[in-house]
Amino acid sequence: MSAAALEEVRRHARTNTMLAATIQFGSQTADVFVRNLSKAGALVEGRNLPEQGETVELRRSDYRIPATVMWRAEGRCGLSFVHLVKVDDLIRRKGGPDHQSRVDVIQRALRENRPVPSFAETEQLVGAAAIGKRLVDELGYALRLCETVNETLANDAYILGRYGVALQQLDEAEQLLRKLVGNLSAQDAPGRC
Numbered sequence: 001m002s003a004a005a006l007e008e009v010r011r012h013a014r015t016n017t018m019l020a021a022t023i024q025f026g027s028q029t030a031d032v033f034v035r036n037l038s039k040a041g042a043l044v045e046g047r048n049l050p051e052q053g054e055t056v057e058l059r060r061s062d063y064r065i066p067a068t069v070m071w072r073a074e075g076r077c078g079l080s081f082v083h084l085v086k087v088d089d090l091i092r093r094k095g096g097p098d099h100q101s102r103v104d105v106i107q108r109a110l111r112e113n114r115p116v117p118s119f120a121e122t123e124q125l126v127g128a129a130a131i132g133k134r135l136v137d138e139l140g141y142a143l144r145l146c147e148t149v150n151e152t153l154a155n156d157a158y159i160l161g162r163y164g165v166a167l168q169q170l171d172e173a174e175q176l177l178r179k180l181v182g183n184l185s186a187q188d189a190p191g192r193c
Contacts, residue, residue, distance in 0.1 A: 013038060014036045014037065014038045015036060015037050015038070015087055015091070016035070016036050017034050017035060017036060017037050017091060017107070018033055018034075018035065018103060018107060018138075019033065019034040019037070019060060019090070019091065019103075020032075020033060020034075020060075020103070021033070021034050021044070021058055021059060021060040022058075022059045022060075023044065023046075023049075023050070023056045023057065023058050023059070023079075024056060024057040024059060025050040025054050025055070025056040025057075025069075026050075026054075028048070028050075030046050030047065030048050030049060030050075031046055031047075032044040032045060032046035032049075033045045033046065034058075034060070034090075035076070037087050037090060037091070038087065039081075039084045039085050039086065039087055040080065040081055040084055041067070041070070041078060041079050041080045041081055042058060042067075042078075042079045042081070043076060043077075043078055043079075044058070044076065044077055044079060045075055045076045046075065047075065049069075049072055049075070049076070049077045050069050050072070050077065051069065051072060052069050052070065052071055052072050052077075053068065053069060054068070054069045055067075055068055056068070056069060056079065058079060058081075060090055063085075063089070063090060065081050065082075065083075065085055066081070066082040066083075067079040067080055067081045067082060068080050068082070105117060132184060135184065136181055136184050136185055139177055139180050139181050139184070140181050142177055143174060143177040143178055143181055146170060146173055146174040146177060147174055149170065150167060150170050150171055150174055153167055153170075154167055
């Protein structure tokens, strides 16, 4: 695909997500997490992903979205949808497994800066510590991504000069994530993760 076509896909606003889905390619199906989503494409993460240029179908609940793999690297790939989709419909879809509905509710609360609801059945199944450990792992992963991106971009004089304020904001997000991971992992933290 040309650079112009790739730029067209990237120009749409993206929503960060953590949505369970599958992709079908050829005779194979792979479980993936949709890490960000726009009306023109998605970033998915998983194992045994298709190669660049392959035609796939992203499946979430009863949605079937034909797409092309634009790139693939280190357990991730970028998808370009054949047609534009409604992001909110994919995020707030009806039906599906109960555990995904709980993840959707928690993510919506976090995005809207509301208290995160608790789910007794989840805590009974895996325990609060396991949930907290997963949260610390995900926050740690986000922290490492921020560190890598921030370090890479800050080493480019042109980008630093042009996007200095945005890099400062990224650094603030990095510091906040570091603080959250530290607090949740602290020896005296309630329900230590």
